[in-house]
Amino acid sequence: GAVVSQHPSRVICKSGTSVKIECRSLDFQATTMFWYRQFPKQSLMLMATSNEGSKATYEQGVEKDKFLINHASLTLSTLTVTSAHPEDSSFYICSARDPQGGSPLHFGNGTRLTVT
Amino acid sequence: QKEVEQNSGPLSVPEGAIASLNCTYSDRVSQSFFWYRQYSGKSPELIMSIYSNGDKEDGRFTAQLNKASQYVSLLIRDSQPSDSATYLCAVRHYGGATNKLIFGTGTLLAVQP
Numbered sequence: 287g288a289v290v291s292q293h294p295s296r297v298i299c300k301s302g303t304s305v306k307i308e309c310r311s312l313d314f315q316a317t318t319m320f321w322y323r324q325f326p327k328q329s330l331m332l333m334a335t336s337n338e339g340s341k342a343t344y345e346q347g348v349e350k351d352k353f354l355i356n357h358a359s360l361t362l363s364t365l366t367v368t369s370a371h372p373e374d375s376s377f378y379i380c381s382a383r384d385p386q387g388g389s390p391l392h393f394g395n396g397t398r399l400t401v402t
Numbered sequence: 403q404k405e406v407e408q409n410s411g412p413l414s415v416p417e418g419a420i421a422s423l424n425c426t427y428s429d430r431v432s433q434s435f436f437w438y439r440q441y442s443g444k445s446p447e448l449i450m451s452i453y454s455n456g457d458k459e460d461g462r463f464t465a466q467l468n469k470a471s472q473y474v475s476l477l478i479r480d481s482q483p484s485d486s487a488t489y490l491c492a493v494r495h496y497g498g499a500t501n502k503l504i505f506g507t508g509t510l511l512a513v514q515p
Contacts (some may be wrong), residue, residue: 329507395444
């Protein structure tokens with residue numbers, strides 16, 4: 287089945303630094319990828335939709351200058367958390383839809399970000 | 403009103419019993435519905451998808467959809483301790499240039515051995 291790879295799985299950084307998270311579709315081309323964030327005991331909240339070759343579409347309340355998304359190829363999208371603060375500590379999950387496989391989303395394994 | 407609502411639980415069932423998980427949604431034009439299972443600290447994995455009214459069975463899992471009442475449910479037969487997880491209901495929104503998947507808050511299922 288379709289596989290989405292996300293890296294790193296866990297990162298700890300100091301406040302004020304930037305962190306880049308990569309999301310790759312391994313066996314299909316994804317023109318659209320989605321970035322979610324999940325705080326403990328809460329559901330997945332869509333942050334932005336990443337479109338290959340164009341600007342990402344951000345959900346209301348998500349700062350596009352803080353969460354930089356780049357979708358430079360059909361198999362790679364990156365999320366950069368700039369000037370991270372402790373309140374950015376969360377579980378970040380990317381997902382993509384296999385256009386050959388229909389509607390379901392396939393999720394990466396997630397990145398646990400801890401900002402100290 | 404939240405777009406996708408689920409009882410947070412925990413729902414506790416004994417091993418071997420049927421677990422029934424429910425979800426309601428607010429957008430009448432939603433047409434695609436999904437159930438994901440999420441273990442603690444892991445990302446969600448797709449369990450079932452359902453697109454038309456009625457029941458859809460896959461192994462021990464049955465998804466039920468009633469568009470008129472705007473609810474979708476998931477039944478797990480012969481529940482096993484390994485089924486203990488958070489079950490997320492997701493609804494696809496059609497609109498604009500992209501289709502968004504909106505998640506409920508999830509129901510925590512605990513299967514007691």
